Amino acid sequence: MLKQLITLGLSLAFCSSSFANVESVKAKLVQQYPQVKIENLQATEMQGLYSGTLDHQIVYINEDAQHLFIGSMIRLKDQRNLTKDLAMKKDIVDFESLPFTDAIKTVRGNGKRQLAVFSDPNCPYCKVLEGNLASLNNVTIYTFMYPIKTQSVQSSKQVWCSANKDYAWKNLIQKGIQPTASADCATPIERNLQLGKKLGLQGTPAIIFSNGYKALGAYPAVEIEKIWQQAGL
Incomplete structure (x- = not known):
């Protein structure tokens, strides 16, 4: 139109x-x-x-x-x-209403600043973003595994069923090391896919800041810091 x-x-x-x-x-x-x-x-x-x-x-x-x-x-x-x-x-999202229990929680430093990230383990830009996020400090990151690629569903479920979800996720997204856990536990993967659709996330990666601002793409750490500064977060 x-x-x-x-x-x-x-x-x-x-x-x-x-x-x-x-x-x-x-x-x-x-x-x-x-x-x-x-x-x-x-x-x-x-x-x-x-x-x-x-x-x-x-x-x-x-x-x-x-x-x-x-x-x-x-x-x-x-x-x-x-x-x-x-x-x-x-594009504002109600950050506090996000189901954080369905995400992998990573805390660095005092964890004061918060981000929610929707990521697919087989998305190349998600891998870049993960590397960018690694240089941030004083942050809490909630990673919602969002396997929009069919081949990502099984490994995402295995990550969730791992004893150390954060470790298994970083091995998968950063090093390509497949998780060894079985995928027979209850996972939030289907809920995450529905949540992403509800939020209008047609691709990955997606970042949601604690003020509800939504950003799509592999933002460099310096740009994330700039958004925090401009928003007073």
Whole structure:
């Protein structure tokens, strides 16, 4: 849908009509363009302009629902990227609601800072992230084994059934050493797969910070530290 709209060459325009509200914009959009499904519609700091999501991307629409804008909104007085703020809020996860008993817990230093990581043992980028995480200190890492690759399911279950889960996981993800434990114990693997789908994790690795911010990819340790610093974590 979004690509089709871009092809049509829709652009941003401002009109001089009276200030509308969210409900009236929604009504106009449904009446005039029912095929355009904009979600999370809300007013912005700019009068007459509303933000929403279309095909998982931040878009803006004016009050008469006739013009669509795709791009970043920058507030000049402090150079803040308001579109980036919206994108971060859109992906916020309730960190405290995560089922940590279904994850492998690793504590370093005082363990004050917290991360939840979704990882597949056969994902090359997950291996890179694991190495990056190893250089972090004063952190508690909850690793949710998320075997989206079929060949990863059995070894993930074996890791969970191991006497030392953390040791077995690091041997597998960092050294490629297959766990020797049988996979006949009760594991959370299926629950983790369902949880990942619920959170919209279509790939690995994924990092969830304690403020709920979700980041996808093998983030370098310095970038993780930077996010902690910017978020005051």
